Amino acid sequence: KAGVTQTPRYLIKTRGQQVTLSCSPISGHRSVSWYQQTPGQGLQFLFEYFSETQRNKGNFPGRFSGRQFSNSRSEMNVSTLELGDSALYLCASSFIGDPNTEAFFGQGTRLTVV
Amino acid sequence: GDSVTQMEGPVTLSEEAFLTINCTYTATGYPSLFWYVQYPGEGLQLLLKATKADDKGSNKGFEATYRKETTSFHLEKGSVQVSDSAVYFCALRSGSNTGKLIFGQGTTLQVKP
Numbered sequence: 001k002a003g004v005t006q007t008p009r010y011l012i013k014t015r016g017q018q019v020t021l022s023c024s025p026i027s028g029h030r031s032v033s034w035y036q037q038t039p040g041q042g043l044q045f046l047f048e049y050f051s052e053t054q055r056n057k058g059n060f061p062g063r064f065s066g067r068q069f070s071n072s073r074s075e076m077n078v079s080t081l082e083l084g085d086s087a088l089y090l091c092a093s094s095f096i097g098d099p100n101t102e103a104f105f106g107q108g109t110r111l112t113v114v
Numbered sequence: 115g116d117s118v119t120q121m122e123g124p125v126t127l128s129e130e131a132f133l134t135i136n137c138t139y140t141a142t143g144y145p146s147l148f149w150y151v152q153y154p155g156e157g158l159q160l161l162l163k164a165t166k167a168d169d170k171g172s173n174k175g176f177e178a179t180y181r182k183e184t185t186s187f188h189l190e191k192g193s194v195q196v197s198d199s200a201v202y203f204c205a206l207r208s209g210s211n212t213g214k215l216i217f218g219q220g221t222t223l224q225v226k227p
Contacts, residue, residue: 004157031213043203043217056214090157094213100165102148103213105157 002026004093006106013113018079021109025072025093031055032074033103034066037088046089049074050096078111086113116141120204120218127194127225135189135221137178137204145206147171147180147187148215152201161189161202194225 005024013019025032033056034046045058049068066076072093078085088110092103121136139145146165150158162171167182176191187204204218 006157033213033215035215035217042219045214045216048212048214050213056212092158092213092215096211096213098210100146100163101210102160102163103207103215105150105159107157 004091004104004106006089006091006109008109009107011109011111013081013111015081015083015113017081018077019081019111020075020077021089021091021111023074023076023091023093023106025074025091026104029093029095029104030072031094031096032068032072033092033094034074034076035090035092036060037090037108038086043090046076081113083113086111116145116206116208116216118204118206118216118218120202120221123201123220124222124224127223129196129225129227130193131225133189133191133194133198133223135202135204135223137187137189137218139185139187139204139206141185141206141208143208144182145208146210147178148205148207149176149178149187149189150203150205150217152203152220154200158203194223196225196227199223199225 031050033048048056068074088108090108092105148163149161151161162173164171164180170179205215
């Protein structure tokens with residue numbers, strides 16, 4: 001069974017640009033969550049998508065957005081990049097409804113804003 | 115809101131030492147609890163989990179027991195190895211109908227030969 005795939009693995013962008021990151025979940029998983037990981041703030045929840053609908057949203061500015069497609073693949077977009085957006089962005093897929101289920105993480109996209 | 119608090123790191127141990135990483139949580143209802151591990155340059159891997167009070171999760175010599183009375187889920191291992199060096203995250207999920215996880219700050223473990 002293929003794992004969670006995130007692309008690209010590494011990105012370098014300039015301040016003010018925008019970026020789109022992609023996440024392909026495990027087959028059959030309809031929930032995709034996104035997290036930002038930084039040394040100072042740790043792992044912070046960005047948003048969760050389930051069946052193409054955003055179900056939960058973390059405390060991030062509107063520059064951070066996402067979407068989910070009918071095949072459960074998800075993208076997140078960051079517009080008007082700031083230096084502080086440099087981070088490892090992780091996505092996780094889950095099978096919802098089973099209390100024993102766990103979240104499976106991709107390897108992440110390392111974004112550097114210069 | 116729900117939250118998770120982990121002991122501050124880094125934790126430095128000699129090989130074969132006993133490991134404890136403390137984790138406490140605040141949540142309404144009955145969350146599921148997890149320990150994830152992150153090796154350098156990689157994403158998170160599930161280490162163990164517990165979905166109800168008094169459950170004990172275990173994997174690769176690591177154990178943690180879901181203690182509702184003390185709202186804790188401390189990670190233990192009897193004899194650590196150099197290969198256990200990584201960052202460990204305690205996390206909770208509030209219910210089975212969400213994939214959202216709330217993480218603790220992470221604890222860096224370094225094991226020296």
